[in-house]
Amino acid sequence: QKEVEQDPGPLSVPEGAIVSLNCTYSNSAFQYFMWYRQYSRKGPELLMYTYSSGNKEDGRFTAQVDKSSKYISLFIRDSQPSDSATYLCAMSEQASGTYKYIFGTGTRLKVLA
Amino acid sequence: GAVVSQHPSWVICKSGTSVKIECRSLDFQATTMFWYRQFPKQSLMLMATSNEGSKATYEQGVEKDKFLINHASLTLSTLTVTSAHPEDSSFYICSPSKTSGSTDTQYFGPGTRLTVL
Numbered sequence: 334q335k336e337v338e339q340d341p342g343p344l345s346v347p348e349g350a351i352v353s354l355n356c357t358y359s360n361s362a363f364q365y366f367m368w369y370r371q372y373s374r375k376g377p378e379l380l381m382y383t384y385s386s387g388n389k390e391d392g393r394f395t396a397q398v399d400k401s402s403k404y405i406s407l408f409i410r411d412s413q414p415s416d417s418a419t420y421l422c423a424m425s426e427q428a429s430g431t432y433k434y435i436f437g438t439g440t441r442l443k444v445l446a
Numbered sequence: 447g448a449v450v451s452q453h454p455s456w457v458i459c460k461s462g463t464s465v466k467i468e469c470r471s472l473d474f475q476a477t478t479m480f481w482y483r484q485f486p487k488q489s490l491m492l493m494a495t496s497n498e499g500s501k502a503t504y505e506q507g508v509e510k511d512k513f514l515i516n517h518a519s520l521t522l523s524t525l526t527v528t529s530a531h532p533e534d535s536s537f538y539i540c541s542p543s544k545t546s547g548s549t550d551t552q553y554f555g556p557g558t559r560l561t562v563l
Binding site for chain 2 (some may be wrong): 374419
């Protein structure tokens with residue numbers, strides 16, 4: 334079993350839809366959770382990060398962490414074709430110091446105009 | 447912000463040659479640098495972690511003599527692929543870690559696509 338599981342997709346949605354992207358994990362020591370967006374042939378771009386459980390909102394993006402279920406989510410409201418990309422979740426045991434990030438495989442999202 | 451540059455963005459070389467990739471954090475200082483490799487439609491694979499002024503720590507299975515990492519300053523790190531072979535063809539991405547308050551967050555460069563003929 335991988336430490337972090339993420340459905341690779343592709344996930345196709347119509348423009349304007351609410352998108353839900355998810356990751357599950359097995360290591361209960363994970364405390365710091367990130368979501369990155371990666372366009373084709375580009376490096377990942379940090380979208381959001383959260384520390385421990387709870388919700389965090391930034392514009393059209395909302396990140397949720399449920400540590401009891403070992404489950405994290407990224408919601409995208411009013412999705413746009415420009416949101417079409419691969420979304421990677423990442424997590425680590427600490428928010429500071431030289432701690433490795435464990436990445437999901439990424440979910441490919443296609444938003445259809 | 448957290449702006450990271452990589453150079454070159456793509457490179458084609460002949461088998462047996464060496465290739466150097468530069469990574470710069472343009473608006474922050476990075477004590478720690480991570481280097482990743484990514485194959486098509488796969489996730490990021492951590493190759494090594496380096497702290498400024500120290501030797502890099504390599505992940506299991508990554509040859510330290512083949513992938514030379516230098517982290518001589520807080521804004522510059524280089525990865526040299528020595529005696530490159532076709533199986534080294536991949537997308538290489540650096541990730542300097544930015545400290546904000548009590549958190550260290552990895553930001554990524556735009557990547558370097560290496561093709562070895």
